[in-house]
Amino acid sequence: MKFVTYAAGAGPRVGLLEQGRVLDVGFNGDMVGFIEAGAPVAVRTPIKDAILLAPLRPRSLRDFLAFEGHLRNVMPRLGREIPDQWYTVPAYYKGLPDTVIGPNSDISWPAYTDRLDHELEFAAIIGRKGKDVPVGEALDYVFGYTIWNDMSARDTQTDELPIGMGPAKAKDWDGSNVLGPCIVTAAEIDPQNLHMSVRVNGETWGSDTSAHMHHSIAEMIRYASQAQTIYPGEVFGSGTASGGSGVELDRWLKEGDLVEMEVEGIGILSNRIGRKGV
Numbered sequence: 001m002k003f004v005t006y007a008a009g010a011g012p013r014v015g016l017l018e019q020g021r022v023l024d025v026g027f028n029g030d031m032v033g034f035i036e037a038g039a040p041v042a043v044r045t046p047i048k049d050a051i052l053l054a055p056l057r058p059r060s061l062r063d064f065l066a067f068e069g070h071l072r073n074v075m076p077r078l079g080r081e082i083p084d085q086w087y088t089v090p091a092y093y094k095g096l097p098d099t100v101i102g103p104n105s106d107i108s109w110p111a112y113t114d115r116l117d118h119e120l121e122f123a124a125i126i127g128r129k130g131k132d133v134p135v136g137e138a139l140d141y142v143f144g145y146t147i148w149n150d151m152s153a154r155d156t157q158t159d160e161l162p163i164g165m166g167p168a169k170a171k172d173w174d175g176s177n178v179l180g181p182c183i184v185t186a187a188e189i190d191p192q193n194l195h196m197s198v199r200v201n202g203e204t205w206g207s208d209t210s211a212h213m214h215h216s217i218a219e220m221i222r223y224a225s226q227a228q229t230i231y232p233g234e235v236f237g238s239g240t241a242s243g244g245s246g247v248e249l250d251r252w253l254k255e256g257d258l259v260e261m262e263v264e265g266i267g268i269l270s271n272r273i274g275r276k277g278v
Contacts, residue, residue: 054102069242120244206243
C-alpha cells in the first residue's frame with residue numbers, strides 16, 4: 001500500500017495512492033498518528049484535485065552514510081578521506097523536521113551558498129516503539145519507505161566539516177529536506193534490492209542500487225536504538241547513493257532545474273529548484 005498526506009481544501013489528510021488516484025482513509029489525524037494507531041483504513045473515498053504534501057512531518061530525522069561508492073566519489077572533492085571507523089560504525093547526523101517539504105514544491109535556494117546540490121536517498125519510517133532492537137528483528141520496526149532528497153550547500157559544507165561537528169547550515173534551511181511522494185508499506189518492497197536514479201531536466205545524472213549499501217537499514221536501527229527508545233514516525237535515511245549527487249560529477253544545480261528522484265517500488269519525487277536567495 002502507498003500512503004500519502006494530501007490537501008484538498010480541508011487541511012492535510014491521510015490518504016491512499018491507488019492507480020494515480022488519492023483515496024481518503026477516514027482518519028482524523030496526521031500521518032504519525034495514523035502509523036501509531038496501526039494504519040486503520042476505515043474508508044476509501046476518492047478525492048478530486050488532491051495535492052500531495054510531504055508524506056509526514058517526521059518525529060525526527062536521522063541520516064546515515066551507507067554507500068561506499070558515494071563516499072569514494074565525494075570525499076576527495078571535500079578534501080577528506082574515508083575514515084576507517086566508517087566501515088564498522090553506522091554513524092548519522094540529525095536533521096530538522098520543520099525543514100521538510102514534499103513533492104512538486106519548489107526547493108528554496110539559500111542566499112549563503114553558490115553550490116546547491118541534491119542527494120538521492122531512500123528512507124525507512126519507524127512504525128513502532130522499541131529500544132535496544134536486535135539486528136535480526138529490526139526490520140519488523142519499519143512501517144514503510146519513502147524517497148529522501150537531502151539537499152546540501154556544498155561550499156558551506158566544505159567550511160563546516162573541518163570543525164568536526166558535522167554539517168549544520170550546509171543542511172539546514174527551510175525546504176532543505178524533501179520527502180515523498182508516498183510511504184510504501186514495508187511488506188511491498190525489499191530495501192536491500194532497490195534500483196535508484198536521479199534525473200536533472202530529464203537527463204540521468206546517476207543511478208545505483210540499495211544492494212550496494214555497506215550498512216543495512218537493520219544495522220542502522222540496531223545502532224540508533226542502543227539505550228534510546230525509537231518511536232513511530234521517525235525517519236532513518238540511507239545516505240546518498242553512488243552517483244546520487246552533483247558534487248560527485250562536478251555538476252551543479254541551477255535556478256529552475258527539475259530534479260526527479262526515482263526509487264523502485266516507491267515512485268518519483270519531483271521538485272524544481274527555486275531562485276537563489278529566496
